[in-house]
Amino acid sequence: MEKKNIDWSNLGFGYMKTDLRYVSNYKNGTWDEGTLTGEDTITISECAGVLQYAQTIFEGLKAYTTKDGHIVTFRPDLNAARMADSAKRLEMPVFPEERFVEAVVKTVEANAAYVPPFGSGASLYLRPYMFGSSPVIGVKPAEEYQFRVFATPVGPYFKGGAKPITIRVSDFDRAAPNGTGHIKAGLNYAMSLHAIVSAHEEGFDENMYLDSKTRTKVEETGGANFLFVTKDNKIVTPKSDSILPSITRRSLMHVAKEYLGLEVEEREVFFDEVKDFAECGLCGTAAVISPVGKIYDHGKEICFPSGMEQMGPITQKLRETLTGIQMGEIEAPEGWIKVIK
Numbered sequence: 001m002e003k004k005n006i007d008w009s010n011l012g013f014g015y016m017k018t019d020l021r022y023v024s025n026y027k028n029g030t031w032d033e034g035t036l037t038g039e040d041t042i043t044i045s046e047c048a049g050v051l052q053y054a055q056t057i058f059e060g061l062k063a064y065t066t067k068d069g070h071i072v073t074f075r076p077d078l079n080a081a082r083m084a085d086s087a088k089r090l091e092m093p094v095f096p097e098e099r100f101v102e103a104v105v106k107t108v109e110a111n112a113a114y115v116p117p118f119g120s121g122a123s124l125y126l127r128p129y130m131f132g133s134s135p136v137i138g139v140k141p142a143e144e145y146q147f148r149v150f151a152t153p154v155g156p157y158f159k160g161g162a163k164p165i166t167i168r169v170s171d172f173d174r175a176a177p178n179g180t181g182h183i184k185a186g187l188n189y190a191m192s193l194h195a196i197v198s199a200h201e202e203g204f205d206e207n208m209y210l211d212s213k214t215r216t217k218v219e220e221t222g223g224a225n226f227l228f229v230t231k232d233n234k235i236v237t238p239k240s241d242s243i244l245p246s247i248t249r250r251s252l253m254h255v256a257k258e259y260l261g262l263e264v265e266e267r268e269v270f271f272d273e274v275k276d277f278a279e280c281g282l283c284g285t286a287a288v289i290s291p292v293g294k295i296y297d298h299g300k301e302i303c304f305p306s307g308m309e310q311m312g313p314i315t316q317k318l319r320e321t322l323t324g325i326q327m328g329e330i331e332a333p334e335g336w337i338k339v340i341k
């Protein structure tokens, strides 16, 4: 198969239309058989549930080329399960988990020419999503839904090394107790836009959100989970019902314990303790881990000993090990790598 003529190493994180996407419609209580389509636009009712009441959920994962030349994805079964949880919380029908994985596989196969080569640092980003498509004016769930998966090639997250970022403690909240913080819903992002735009205007890369009830505990950023390293090399990640369970973070915790022999703890993390940690990183599919060098808290600064020039040694080791597993250079735990072709 001939690859597309794309300058892989200079791709950013943006949308590029690819050849085919997967679509399945839900009507009269059932999902249709689903198909690949070349049509990249969608026509729906002006009163569709997604447009009026934001009934939409999504996932994000990557397909990439391993060292031995296979095209694979990483733990797509966990994306399927998480999307099922998101659907239930927003009163949407679940797209069956096996079919979710199958739809991802079909979308990647159909766009194999857009999967970047091994070593480029780039990948094919996959965006499964679902939305209420039928008209809704009284507040209730839609009756019809559409599930889609599109693919878009994205560049290496860190061009020329991963420089630590500076984040601020936000005065805005991301998620309410007993709310929707634990699901991957567009609505959580709509309300984070003002906070991220104002963070950028003030010179910060990201927001650190605290728990909105007591404002004493670390939650996450707008789109990544925290991972901290203690001075005696223990890995600590916040536990909360309003955090989105990152697949990257869960994988890194496993890697820390089983591959690196480090102690791991998932527990409440009070903001007061943060100053005592040695390293801090943000976990998500896009970057795997981005190092945090500094946290700004209303005039006070927390500067991690790892500094602003490079990531801390444990963060680096975690990142290398997980990316090594993903790229087929280190043996993966059973079931982590889904080989597509």
Ligand SMILES: *Cc1c(COP(=O)(O)O)cnc(C)c1O
Binding pocket: 060, 184, 220, 221, 222, 223, 224, 225, 244, 245, 246, 247, 248, 249, 283, 284, 285, 286
């Ligand atoms: C998607 C997402 C993450 C990262 O999850 P991964 O599965 O690791 O990509 C973290 N936080 C939020 C709010 C997210 O939406």
